[in-house]
Amino acid sequence: MANIRPIQFPGEPLEKWLAQFMPHVSIDCVVFGFHGADLQLLLLKWKGADTWTLPGGFLGHRQSVDDAAHGVLQARTGLRRVHLRQFHAFGDLGRKEANGRRLFRKNLRDAPRRDLWLFQRVVSIGYYALVDIRKVRPTADAWTDSCAWYPAGSHPPLAYDHDRIVEGAWEALRAAIDVPGAGASLLPERFTMPELQCLHEAILGRRLDRRNFQKRMLERGGIERLQERRTGGAHRAPYLYRFTVPHAGLDF
Amino acid sequence: MANIRPIQFPGEPLEKWLAQFMPHVSIDCVVFGFHGADLQLLLLKWKGADTWTLPGGFLGHRQSVDDAAHGVLQARTGLRRVHLRQFHAFGDLGRKEANGRRLFRKNLRDAPRRDLWLFQRVVSIGYYALVDIRKVRPTADAWTDSCAWYPAGSHPPLAYDHDRIVEGAWEALRAAIDVPGAGASLLPERFTMPELQCLHEAILGRRLDRRNFQKRMLERGGIERLQERRTGGAHRAPYLYRFTVPHAGLDF
Numbered sequence: 162m163a164n165i166r167p168i169q170f171p172g173e174p175l176e177k178w179l180a181q182f183m184p185h186v187s188i189d190c191v192v193f194g195f196h197g198a199d200l201q202l203l204l205l206k207w208k209g210a211d212t213w214t215l216p217g218g219f220l221g222h223r224q225s226v227d228d229a230a231h232g233v234l235q236a237r238t239g240l241r242r243v244h245l246r247q248f249h250a251f252g253d254l255g256r257k258e259a260n261g262r263r264l265f266r267k268n269l270r271d272a273p274r275r276d277l278w279l280f281q282r283v284v285s286i287g288y289y290a291l292v293d294i295r296k297v298r299p300t301a302d303a304w305t306d307s308c309a310w311y312p313a314g315s316h317p318p319l320a321y322d323h324d325r326i327v328e329g330a331w332e333a334l335r336a337a338i339d340v341p342g343a344g345a346s347l348l349p350e351r352f353t354m355p356e357l358q359c360l361h362e363a364i365l366g367r368r369l370d371r372r373n374f375q376k377r378m379l380e381r382g383g384i385e386r387l388q389e390r391r392t393g394g395a396h397r398a399p400y401l402y403r404f405t406v407p408h409a410g411l412d413f
Numbered sequence: 414m415a416n417i418r419p420i421q422f423p424g425e426p427l428e429k430w431l432a433q434f435m436p437h438v439s440i441d442c443v444v445f446g447f448h449g450a451d452l453q454l455l456l457l458k459w460k461g462a463d464t465w466t467l468p469g470g471f472l473g474h475r476q477s478v479d480d481a482a483h484g485v486l487q488a489r490t491g492l493r494r495v496h497l498r499q500f501h502a503f504g505d506l507g508r509k510e511a512n513g514r515r516l517f518r519k520n521l522r523d524a525p526r527r528d529l530w531l532f533q534r535v536v537s538i539g540y541y542a543l544v545d546i547r548k549v550r551p552t553a554d555a556w557t558d559s560c561a562w563y564p565a566g567s568h569p570p571l572a573y574d575h576d577r578i579v580e581g582a583w584e585a586l587r588a589a590i591d592v593p594g595a596g597a598s599l600l601p602e603r604f605t606m607p608e609l610q611c612l613h614e615a616i617l618g619r620r621l622d623r624r625n626f627q628k629r630m631l632e633r634g635g636i637e638r639l640q641e642r643r644t645g646g647a648h649r650a651p652y653l654y655r656f657t658v659p660h661a662g663l664d665f
Contacts, residue, residue, distance in 0.1 A: 185437050186504070186536050226504030226536060250502040250538045252438070252478030284438050284478060286502045286536070 176274065182219035184278040187285040188226070188233045189217040189323065190245065191330035193364075194294040194310050195347055197356075200363040201310040202327065203238060203299055204319070208306050213317045215326060216308070217285065230288045238308050239300030244346075245288040248333040249326075252284035256322045289330035291364075293347055314366055331366075338364045341383025342406040351401040353391055354378070382406075428526065434471035436530040439537040440478070440485045441469040441575065442497065443582035445616075446546040446562050447599055449608075452615040453562040454579065455490060455551055456571070460558050466572045467579070468560070469537065482540040490560050491552030496598075497540040500585040501578075504536035508574045541582035543616075545599055566618055583618075590616045593635025594658040603653040605643055606630070634658075 194201035204213045218233035220226060230245050294310065301308040311317065313331065318324060338344055344360050358374050378384055383406035390398035446453035456465045470485035472478060482497050546562065553560040563569065565583065570576060590596055596612050610626050630636055635658035642650035 183437050183534060183536070184530075185435050220504065220536070222534075223506065225506050226502060229504075247501060249499060250478060252472065252481075252538070254475065254477050278436075282435060282474075284435070284472070284536070284538070286504070 175279075176277065179219075179277060179279060181221055183222055185281070185283050186220045186226075187217055187283045188220060188230045189215045189251075189285045189287050189326050190230060190234045190237075191215055191287065191289040191327055192234070192238070192240065192243070193289065193291045193313060193330075193334060194297070195291060195360065195363050196294040197359055198363065200313040200366065201294060202313040202316050203240075204309065204311050204316060205237060205301070205305040206307045206309075207320075208304055212320045213311075213323075214320045215323045226286055230286070234288075234290075237302050237305070239302075240292070240297050243290045243292055243297075245290045246333070246337070247286060247288050249287045249329045250284055251287060251322060251326055251329075252282070253322065254282065256282065256285070285326070287326050287330060289334060291334060291344075291347065334364055341381055342404045345404050351387060351389075351391075351403050353399040353401060355399065357402070427531075428529065431471075431529060431531060433473055435474055437533070437535050438472045438478075439469055439535045440472060440482045441467045441503075441537045441539050441578050442482060442486045442489075443467055443539065443541040443579055444486070444490070444492065444495070445541065445543045445565060445582075445586060446549070447543060447612065447615055448546040449611055450615065452565040452618065453546060454565040454568050455492075456561065456563050456568060457489060457553070457557040458559045458561075459572075460556055464572045465563075465569045465575075467575045478538055482538070486540075486542075489554050489557070491554075492544070492549050495542045495544055495549075497542045498585070498589070499538060499540050501539045501581045502536055503539060503574060503578055503581075504534070505574065506534065508534065508537070537578070539578050539582060541585060543586060543596075543599065586616055593633055594656040597656050603639060603641075603643075603655050605651040605653060607651065609654070 192203035194203060203216065205216055206213055216234055216237035218229070218237060220229040221232070224232060227245070227247070230247070231241075231243070234243060234245065235241050299308040299310070313327075316327075319327065338361060344357075344364075347360055348356055354375050355371075357378065358369060358371065361374065362369055379386075383404060384402050385405050387401045387403060389401055391401055392398045444455040446455060455468065457468055458465050468486055468489035470481070470489060472481040473484070476484060479497070479499070482499070483493075483495070486495060486497065487493050551560040551562070565579075568579075571579065590613060596609075596616075599612055600608055606627050607623075609630065610621055610623065613626065614621055631638075635656060636654050637657050639653045639655060641653055643653055644650045
């Protein structure tokens with residue numbers, strides 16, 4: 162059974178709290194949000210510092226890496242049952258030492274031992290998700306002042322190597338949307354071509370030509386035009402489409 | 414500068430040898446080999462045991478994860494300057510404990526302490542590569558009886574979760590070949606359509622229809638037909654093609 166017990170703020174000595182985790186491995190979650198406009202990014206602002214980071218945490222001894230990712234995301238942001246995809250492990254030298262130590266210490270009551278693995282290099286396993294912004298309610302945890310959405314294309318600079326992690330996640334997301342049926346959970350069951358184009362534009366971060374987009378979507382298959390049209394708008398009623406391919410497991 | 418110092422067989426106590434590595438993180442390399450036939454897989458046979466594994470090792474304290482992957486591959490197989498791509502981190506519970514401990518102990522002179530991280534869970538970061546079999550000469554290291562190619566579709570069962578790691582790598586390779594220009598380093602600069610098809614069939618592990626394959630390759634672009642034909646064969650001289658897209662960084 163999945164073990165996604167959230168990580169609690171230490172009410173105990175740091176050493177004892179750390180003992181629940183497998184040393185040197187962390188998880189960082191890149192959560193993109195969408196609802197009919199530009200792509201958003203879920204960021205945490207550290208308590209008492211003007212520093213933003215991704216929701217991250219550690220791997221419990223009795224958790225699989227996938228379970229730990231869900232546990233970390235839930236503990237740090239309140240988000241549950243999100244489809245997380247692992248995309249890359251980040252393990253460059255010096256990836257979090259300098260300002261990481263300073264930041265972490267700010268949030269501790271007592272000065273910790275300097276030889277803890279927490280203050281050495283940690284390899285972070287990156288996960289990403291794409292969620293419907295209307296369906297989630299991000300909530301800050303005890304380590305953070307706020308947990309909120311920022312435009313993915315112009316978010317505040319992030320601590321550690323988190324800007325690079327976001328870049329990697331966005332690249333993986335761009336590749337993932339290029340599969341027939343991808344993104345179904347973010348669209349109405351019967352959607353218009355402009356709605357599909359809007360999703361693709363948000364993920365790709367650029368405008369697309371309407372005619373080329375429609376041509377490409379229809380040519381690659383996995384989508385069908387329905388007899389009915391969407392009515393009620395100010396313009397000519399647009400055609401409705403639906404995906405004809407299963408997207409279970411591939412979708413966000 | 415890249416630090417890919419190979420891991421040496423311990424001529425010292427295990428604890429001291431282990432101290433050079435960051436605990437709980439390992440690297441496993443899935444090396445596929447190709448030359449005009451079915452895809453091959455590079456496997457190690459453990460010394461004194463009928464057990465096959467992937468070439469793997471640990472992450473030095475002063476190595477980036479990417480450098481460690483190159484160092485591990487070189488130390489375990491002799492292969493150098495191979496284009497390795499990270500594809501997934503494997504961290505399920507119990508992924509290597511049971512037979513891993515037994516195997517490892519067989520190769521040690523003294524009984525080690527039971528509480529070493531080596532005998533606990535390790536998260537393994539998977540890398541894969543596709544090489545031209547003619548251009549490399551795999552060499553067994555001190556831990557192994559042999560380092561040799563096996564058909565990727567029918568190799569001996571592997572220890573730990575290495576069968577799953579191979580599966581993940583192969584899936585990543587299949588996706589990677591589906592990009593215009595991919596595989597250029599495994600083909601002559603000017604290649605025939607049957608040569609390109611042979612590469613794709615080896616990677617996909619199935620036969621492809623000749624006409625559909627050619628049509629698809631030409632439609633998706635990134636390739637051009639040259640005026641000249643390949644001469645000297647028994648059959649009608651086939652057309653030659655070349656890639657027109659850069660493949661640096663994307664290729665194997």
